[in-house]
Amino acid sequence: MPPMIIDGKKIAEKIRADVACDVAALKQSRGITPGLAVIIAGDNPASLSYVKSKRKACESAGMYSVEHALKADATETQVLAIIAELNADLRVHGILVQLPLPRHIDESKIIFAINPAKDADGIHPVSLGRLLLGVDGPRPCTPAGIQKLLESTGAPISGSRVVVLGRSNIVGKPVAAMLMQKAKNADATVTVCHSRSRDLPSITRQADILIAAIGSPEFVTASMVKDGAVVIDVGINRVPDGSREKGYRVVGDVKFDEVAPKCKAISPVPGGVGPMTIAMLLHNTVQAAGKTV
Amino acid sequence: MPPMIIDGKKIAEKIRADVACDVAALKQSRGITPGLAVIIAGDNPASLSYVKSKRKACESAGMYSVEHALKADATETQVLAIIAELNADLRVHGILVQLPLPRHIDESKIIFAINPAKDADGIHPVSLGRLLLGVDGPRPCTPAGIQKLLESTGAPISGSRVVVLGRSNIVGKPVAAMLMQKAKNADATVTVCHSRSRDLPSITRQADILIAAIGSPEFVTASMVKDGAVVIDVGINRVPDGSREKGYRVVGDVKFDEVAPKCKAISPVPGGVGPMTIAMLLHNTVQAAGKTV
Numbered sequence: 001m002p003p004m005i006i007d008g009k010k011i012a013e014k015i016r017a018d019v020a021c022d023v024a025a026l027k028q029s030r031g032i033t034p035g036l037a038v039i040i041a042g043d044n045p046a047s048l049s050y051v052k053s054k055r056k057a058c059e060s061a062g063m064y065s066v067e068h069a070l071k072a073d074a075t076e077t078q079v080l081a082i083i084a085e086l087n088a089d090l091r092v093h094g095i096l097v098q099l100p101l102p103r104h105i106d107e108s109k110i111i112f113a114i115n116p117a118k119d120a121d122g123i124h125p126v127s128l129g130r131l132l133l134g135v136d137g138p139r140p141c142t143p144a145g146i147q148k149l150l151e152s153t154g155a156p157i158s159g160s161r162v163v164v165l166g167r168s169n170i171v172g173k174p175v176a177a178m179l180m181q182k183a184k185n186a187d188a189t190v191t192v193c194h195s196r197s198r199d200l201p202s203i204t205r206q207a208d209i210l211i212a213a214i215g216s217p218e219f220v221t222a223s224m225v226k227d228g229a230v231v232i233d234v235g236i237n238r239v240p241d242g243s244r245e246k247g248y249r250v251v252g253d254v255k256f257d258e259v260a261p262k263c264k265a266i267s268p269v270p271g272g273v274g275p276m277t278i279a280m281l282l283h284n285t286v287q288a289a290g291k292t293v
Numbered sequence: 294m295p296p297m298i299i300d301g302k303k304i305a306e307k308i309r310a311d312v313a314c315d316v317a318a319l320k321q322s323r324g325i326t327p328g329l330a331v332i333i334a335g336d337n338p339a340s341l342s343y344v345k346s347k348r349k350a351c352e353s354a355g356m357y358s359v360e361h362a363l364k365a366d367a368t369e370t371q372v373l374a375i376i377a378e379l380n381a382d383l384r385v386h387g388i389l390v391q392l393p394l395p396r397h398i399d400e401s402k403i404i405f406a407i408n409p410a411k412d413a414d415g416i417h418p419v420s421l422g423r424l425l426l427g428v429d430g431p432r433p434c435t436p437a438g439i440q441k442l443l444e445s446t447g448a449p450i451s452g453s454r455v456v457v458l459g460r461s462n463i464v465g466k467p468v469a470a471m472l473m474q475k476a477k478n479a480d481a482t483v484t485v486c487h488s489r490s491r492d493l494p495s496i497t498r499q500a501d502i503l504i505a506a507i508g509s510p511e512f513v514t515a516s517m518v519k520d521g522a523v524v525i526d527v528g529i530n531r532v533p534d535g536s537r538e539k540g541y542r543v544v545g546d547v548k549f550d551e552v553a554p555k556c557k558a559i560s561p562v563p564g565g566v567g568p569m570t571i572a573m574l575l576h577n578t579v580q581a582a583g584k585t586v
Contacts, residue, residue: 128425129418159489191484192473196452
C-alpha cells in the first residue's frame with residue numbers, strides 16, 4: 001500500500017471555509033466582526049511572509065485584521081503599550097505576537113501581557129495550563145493543527161503510542177499535553193524525546209504516531225520509523241540548494257523519500273502542518289469573538 | 294545490593310527546617326509572617342486529617358495559619374466569597390482548597406478564582422502553564438516533592454527514561470511536565486501511561502524511574518519493573534485488613550515487598566511522597582510571601 005500523503009492544504013482550506021461561515025454568522029446574528037491583531041518587530045523575511053499570509057487569510061475569511069509593524073530596535077515598553085491598547089480594543093478578539101522577537105525583548109513578558117481571552121495563539125500560560133488540565137480554552141495553533149491532521153488519517157489515536165521529538169513551548173510540550181488527555185482524538189500513550197534522550201531510534205520505532213518537531217533537517221530516517229506508522233513532520237528548514245532560484249529549498253525534520261514508503265500516512269513539507277497553523281489561528285480568533293458578551 | 298528506601302519523612306523534615314529558617318528571616322528582615330489559608334468543605338475524614346496536619350506544620354514553622362471549614366452543603370458562591378476575601382487578605386500568602394470538594398461544587402471554578410500569586414498548591418492554570426513553559430512559579434506540591442525524592446537518590450534524572458503511571462491534574466500530568474523540562478533534576482525522556490495504554494508492562498519495564506500515581510492498590514508488580522529502577526509510589530489506598538484496629542491498612546500503588554528487591558531505590562507508603570506534599574506547600578507559601586512588595 002502506498003502511504004497516504006496528508007494534504008494539509010486541503011484540510012486547512014476546509015477549516016478556513018468553516019471559519020468564514022462562523023464569521024458570517026457572527027456578523028449577522030450579533031453584529032460582531034471577529035478581529036485579529038498581529039504585532040511584528042524587525043524585518044525577518046520569514047516572519048514578514050507569515051504575517052502577510054495571516055492578513056490575507058483573515059481578509060478572505062471576512063475578518064477584521066490589523067497589523068502593528070515595529071522596527072527591530074523597538075523597546076519592550078513600546079510592545080507592551082501596543083498590547084495594552086489591543087487588550088482594550090473591542091474590535092480585536094485575537095492578538096498574535098509574531099515570534100521570534102528581537103533578542104533584547106523578553107518574549108515571556110510580552111506573551112504574558114496579552115489578555116488570555118484574546119490569546120489567539122494559545123501560548124499564554126493560562127491557555128497552556130487549561131490545556132494541561134484538559135479544560136476548554138484556546139489551543140496552541142500548531143499542536144491543534146497536528147491533531148486535526150491526525151484525525152484526518154482515520155488512524156486510531158486513543159491507545160496508540162505517540163512519540164514527540166522536540167520539547168519546544170509552541171509545539172513539542174503542548175502537543176504532548178494535548179494527546180495524553182482523556183479526550184476525543186487524544187487518549188494516547190505519549191513520550192517526549194529531546195536532545196538529552198538516549199538511544200532515540202529504539203524509542204521512535206515504538207511509535208504508532210511520530211511527531212517530528214526538532215528543527216533539524218531530515219533528522220528522522222527510515223530506520224527510526226516503525227512500519228505502518230503515521231508521521232507528522234513539523235519542521236521547516238532551509239537547506240542550501242544551488243539548483244533552486246532562491247539558492248535554498250525547504251525540507252522538514254523527516255527524510256521524506258525514505259520514510260514515506262514505510263508509513264501508513266505522512267505529512268509533507270511544505271503542505272502539511274504549515275497551512276494548519278494559520279487555519280487554527282483564525283479558528284481561535286473566531287471562537288474568542290463568539291465568547292464576547 | 295539491598296534497595297535504598299527513600300525516607301520521605303526525613304527529607305520533608307529537612308525542607309520544613311529550611312522553611313522555618315526562611316520564615317524567621319522574613320519576619321526579621323521585612324516584618325512579614327508568611328500565612329496559609331485552608332478551605333475545607335464537608336467532613337471527609339481523610340481531608341480533615343490532612344488539614345489538621347497542614348495547620349500543625351504551619352504552626353511549627355512559625356507561619357500564620359487560618360482555616361475556613363464549611364459544611365458539606367456549602368454553596369459555590371460561599372466558597373467563591375471566601376476566596377475573594379482571602380485574595381485580598383494581606384496576612385494570607387497562600388490559599389489551599391482541600392480537594393475533593395462536595396460534588397455540587399465546580400472544582401475548576403474554585404481553583405481558577407484563586408489569585409495565582411497565592412496559589413500555594415501550584416494547581417492554578419497559570420501555575421501549570423508556567424510549569425509547562427519552564428518559567429518560574431509555584432510548582433504543584435506532590436510533583437515537586439517527587440522531584441526532591443528523586444534528587445535524594447543520587448540517581449541521574451537527566452537522560453533517563455521516566456514512566457509516569459496516571460494522568461491526574463495534580464500528579465501525573467504535572468510531574469511529567471516537570472521532568473521533561475530542560476532543567477536541573479529534570480531533562481528526562483518522559484512517557485505518560487493511563488487507563489487506555491496498551492501493553493503496560495512492556496512500557497514500565499523500560500523505566501529507569503517509575504512513578505506510580507494511579508490510585509490502584511499494589512498495581513505495580515515485580516514483572517513490571519526493570520532491575521535497578523528507581524520507583525516512586527504516590528498511591529495512598531485503604532484496603533480492608535481485619536488484623537488492624539482500624540479495619541484497614543494503607544498501601545501504595547506498588548506491591549512493595551516484591552518490587553523493592555529489584556530496585557535501586559524505592560519510596561515506601563506511608564513515609565515516602567506523603568510527607569513531601571505538606572513540606573512543598575509550606576515552601577510555596579513562604580516563596581509567595583517573599584515575593585510580596
